[in-house]
Amino acid sequence: MPAVTVRDLTRRFGAFLAVDRVTFEVEEGEIFGFLGSNGAGKSTTIRMLCGLLKPSSGSALVGGIDVGRDPEAVKRRIGYMSQRFSLYELLTVEENITFFGGLYGLDDRALAERRAFVLDMAGLKGREHTLTRDLAGGWRQRLALGCAILHEPSILFLDEPTGGVDPVSRRQFWQLINQLSAKRVTVFVTTHYLDEAEHCHRLALMHAGRIAALGTVSELKSTFSTRAVVEVRTASPMAALRALDDLPTVEKTSPFGTALHVWLKPGERDTEPLRRRLEELGLAAESFEFVQPSLEDVFMDVVAREERAAV
Amino acid sequence: MRKALAVARKEFWQIVRDRRTLMILLFVPAFFLMLYGYALNFDIRHVRLAVMDREHNTDSRELLASFVNSTYFDIVATPTSMSEIERMMNAGEIRAALVIPEGMSRDLRSGRVAAVQVLINGDNANTATTVFGYTLAIVRGVSARLQLQLAGGRGAAPPIAVEPRIWYNPELQSTLFLVPGLIGFIVMISCVVSTSLSIVREKERGTWEQVRMAPIGTVSYVVGKTIPYFFVGLISAFMIIVAAMVLFNLPVRGSWPLLLFAVSLFIVGALGTGLLVSTLVDSQALAFLVGLLVSLLPTVILSGFIFPIASMPVPIRAISYVVPARYFLVALRGIVLKGIGFAMLADQFLALGVYAVVVLGLASVRLAKERG
Numbered sequence: 001m002p003a004v005t006v007r008d009l010t011r012r013f014g015a016f017l018a019v020d021r022v023t024f025e026v027e028e029g030e031i032f033g034f035l036g037s038n039g040a041g042k043s044t045t046i047r048m049l050c051g052l053l054k055p056s057s058g059s060a061l062v063g064g065i066d067v068g069r070d071p072e073a074v075k076r077r078i079g080y081m082s083q084r085f086s087l088y089e090l091l092t093v094e095e096n097i098t099f100f101g102g103l104y105g106l107d108d109r110a111l112a113e114r115r116a117f118v119l120d121m122a123g124l125k126g127r128e129h130t131l132t133r134d135l136a137g138g139w140r141q142r143l144a145l146g147c148a149i150l151h152e153p154s155i156l157f158l159d160e161p162t163g164g165v166d167p168v169s170r171r172q173f174w175q176l177i178n179q180l181s182a183k184r185v186t187v188f189v190t191t192h193y194l195d196e197a198e199h200c201h202r203l204a205l206m207h208a209g210r211i212a213a214l215g216t217v218s219e220l221k222s223t224f225s226t227r228a229v230v231e232v233r234t235a236s237p238m239a240a241l242r243a244l245d246d247l248p249t250v251e252k253t254s255p256f257g258t259a260l261h262v263w264l265k266p267g268e269r270d271t272e273p274l275r276r277r278l279e280e281l282g283l284a285a286e287s288f289e290f291v292q293p294s295l296e297d298v299f300m301d302v303v304a305r306e307e308r309a310a311v
Numbered sequence: 312m313r314k315a316l317a318v319a320r321k322e323f324w325q326i327v328r329d330r331r332t333l334m335i336l337l338f339v340p341a342f343f344l345m346l347y348g349y350a351l352n353f354d355i356r357h358v359r360l361a362v363m364d365r366e367h368n369t370d371s372r373e374l375l376a377s378f379v380n381s382t383y384f385d386i387v388a389t390p391t392s393m394s395e396i397e398r399m400m401n402a403g404e405i406r407a408a409l410v411i412p413e414g415m416s417r418d419l420r421s422g423r424v425a426a427v428q429v430l431i432n433g434d435n436a437n438t439a440t441t442v443f444g445y446t447l448a449i450v451r452g453v454s455a456r457l458q459l460q461l462a463g464g465r466g467a468a469p470p471i472a473v474e475p476r477i478w479y480n481p482e483l484q485s486t487l488f489l490v491p492g493l494i495g496f497i498v499m500i501s502c503v504v505s506t507s508l509s510i511v512r513e514k515e516r517g518t519w520e521q522v523r524m525a526p527i528g529t530v531s532y533v534v535g536k537t538i539p540y541f542f543v544g545l546i547s548a549f550m551i552i553v554a555a556m557v558l559f560n561l562p563v564r565g566s567w568p569l570l571l572f573a574v575s576l577f578i579v580g581a582l583g584t585g586l587l588v589s590t591l592v593d594s595q596a597l598a599f600l601v602g603l604l605v606s607l608l609p610t611v612i613l614s615g616f617i618f619p620i621a622s623m624p625v626p627i628r629a630i631s632y633v634v635p636a637r638y639f640l641v642a643l644r645g646i647v648l649k650g651i652g653f654a655m656l657a658d659q660f661l662a663l664g665v666y667a668v669v670v671l672g673l674a675s676v677r678l679a680k681e682r683g
Contacts, residue, residue, distance in 0.1 A: 086519075
């Protein structure tokens with residue numbers, strides 16, 4: 001049985017359709033990413049899945065329980081961590097753990113056991129009595145994660161979990177997430193960091209309340225970019241950028257690090273016109289190379305497509 | 312219940328850790344009491360008085376002695392002319408002057424009304440009225456005594472009935488009347504502001520959302536959240552009462568358990584008001600303002616704390632019925648000053664109870680709605 005089954009889930013706020021007939025399934029132990037710009041409907045979907053918001057129509061089964069019918073039962077089975085690492089700053093590490101354990105109704109023995117586990121997992125042993133206020137971002141993030149899984153939920157919701165955290169801590173965090181996933185915990189992540197999305201087993205791209213694309217990272221890259229992307233290296237990228245933009249076989253150009261990316265129009269595979277154009281202008285190119293589109297390319301592509309379809 | 316206790320414990324840790332706020336909650340009320348207790352004192356003592364005695368006999372000396380013995384007046388000058396009095400009054404050296412004319416004793420003994428002139432600096436109308444009241448009381452006291460003496464000397468005539476009630480009873484200290492109002496006012500403000508801030512702070516920091524994701528009922532949460540503030544409110548209220556006993560000789564004539572009951576009931580209502588405020592606003596700054604507004608204004612103006620309810624226009628009087636301090640004040644003055652028991656205050660307790668139930672109910676409904 002899938003961990004999460006969503007069928008035609010819809011939520012209206014007055015006349016505004018925040019989530020529009022969303023349908024998907026998440027398997028047990030899967031790391032499932034929800035990608036989309038602000039206002040795409042990610043948060044509204046998560047809030048419905050967590051039992052905070054009633055769906056206008058459609059259904060969502062979380063851990064086999066209908067969220068619309070029994071939100072409280074769903075709350076007992078899920079863990080939730082927000083981007084703000086919602087901990088009490090004036091409480092110590094241990095007091096935060098004790099409080100959240102109490103909130104989920106853990107008895108003393110279970111709490112002692114889970115406290116030891118969380119301190120170990122977050123690397124906070126020896127810092128039990130440090131005020132949370134004084135912890136650095138990475139520790140705080142891991143403590144927040146620990147507090148969210150005190151009651152051993154089978155499904156974990158992470159709402160933009162790595163904002164404002166340094167790259168090393170971010171890497172450690174994803175290692176923890178992978179360990180949870182290996183223990184059959186289903187992890188549901190929303191993010192708008194595209195590099196972070198690469199950690200997910202599967203991704204749903206949301207746009208204007210709908211799922212615009214869904215699949216593994218490589219599936220998305222191969223399906224959604226029928227157009228070739230050429231990475232051009234040249235001594236004067238800005239001049240080259242303007243020169244190539246006008247070519248009839250080129251759809252668009254954009255800087256990419258010290259190089260530039262050139263999207264050819266669908267069906268085009270020839271780099272010759274690019275080379276000729278640059279030579280005419282006396283701009284020597286060092287290399288032309290076909291590259292795999294990044295997730296960002298896919299995302300922009302999907303959004304553009306959806307918008308064309310909406311017109 | 313276990314979950315409510317977890318919330319209460321957490322809230323308690325937070326309060327204890329936040330030393331500054333705790334100090335504010337516990338000690339500022341007592342400080343306020345001193346500030347207001349002395350500032351709102353309508354009694355005036357040591358009024359600088361000039362005396363021009365043109366009679367110089369035992370009657371006039373008795374009148375002067377009464378002024379001095381009252382402790383309300385200090386005789387600071389003995390001018391010999393009206394122009395001198397005028398100069399002193401203008402210079403602010405004296406606030407009042409007493410002029411005893413020649414022939415006062417003669418008038419008294421021949422049954423005529425003896426006129427004594429009192430000049431009062433009226434630049435502060437309140438002070439002037441009070442000083443006038445003292446003067447009147449003292450002069451009447453003396454004249455009553457003189458009349459009795461005279462009557463006794465003649466043997467036959469019954470003592471003349473002197474005004475039995477005194478306008479400004481020098482013994483009625485206004486502080487004693489004001490302190491119960493101050494207690495209500497301070498408890499209301501500190502409870503409303505502290506609870507509303509504590510919830511809105513969680514909304515601002517995002518911990519509120521985290522708590523909403525947990526399987527805990529609204530009632531458990533509200534109960535857990537208010538328990539620590541209830542005790543803080545109680546401690547602070549009793550510190551004010553003890554401070555008032557020490558500083559202003561406030562008597563507690565009634566029973567302490569009854570006092571505890573009245574204060575508790577009032578605090579629960581105040582906490583409910585704070586919760587309700589927190590469901591209506593989303594920022595700490597706004598919560599503070601709204602909290603202050605709903606607690607301070609009605610408690611000061613509409614509770615009978617300073618302005619008597621009976622003299623308010625009918626529509627305003629109608630509004631005062633929903634101000635809990637109104638009932639609390641009657642109960643508190645009854646217990647503390649009059650020493651009356653439960654039965655006589657049942658109506659006040661009922662009103663306070665109804666208020667507490669209604670605001671807590673409203674707050675719970677609104678909180679439940681917010682939780683989705």
